[in-house]
Amino acid sequence: MFESVILWLEQTAQSVPLPIFVMVGGIVEEIIAPIPSPLVSTLAGSITAAQQLGIPYLLWICALATFAKAIGAWLFYVLGDKLEDVAVPRLGKFIGVTHEDLEHFGEHFKGTWRDEILLLVLRSIPVMPSTPISLLCGILKINLRTFVVATYVGFYIRNLTFMLLGYTGLAAMESLMEGINTAETVLKILIVLGGVCIIGWLYWKRRTGHPARWLKSWNSEGKP
DSSP states (O other), rough: OOHHHHHHHHHHHHSOOHHHHHHHHHHHHHHHHTSSSTTTHHHHHHHHHHHOOOOOHHHHHHHHHHHHHHHHHHHHHHHHHHHHHHHHHHHGTTTTTTTTHHHHHHOOOOOHHHHHHHHHHEEETTSOOOOOHHHHHTTTTOOHHHHHHHHHHHHHHHHHHHHHHHHHHHHGHHHHHHHHHHHHHHHHHHHHHHHHHHHHHHHHHHTTTOOHHHHHHHHHHHHO
């Protein structure tokens, strides 16, 4: 299934104007997580170089691609927000976490420049999985302005990195691109395992009579 989507994107890149490709491809790439994250950006960079459109055009295309990916990230932010509203009241009792606990925890991220810088850095790392970060920001109800600004700027840096790889021909180095994809996949697995371990730990703490005490301590004292 995912191979057919990748093939469709590669064919679309050759058959539609580049601005349309990066907009459509950016959203598809962000929503369908298994698609390699460098795919659309490196293709766009390669096409820009082949058509001799120049660096200024590349910067413009990068802005469009980033806007599209940011829309996809915002959808996962909303999904995380809604999942928290539905899941925590029903399942939180098993791990000792309430809706209010998460809301109070999220209030520690008040939209300051430090929060924006942290999220921006995470977004700009080429091998950092995007979807888990968007979901977590929604679950914790991180300030929406902080999320949008940091996501766009971080994604722009990330996309431009991949586009320059395509523009300069470095994307043709299969070992480099495979290394990026492998590193991102490993991080996704580690994030999932980390989430499972945290949930299991909270459940165990609840059974021993100390449900999510670290989270409640953070909320009451401002630190864990």
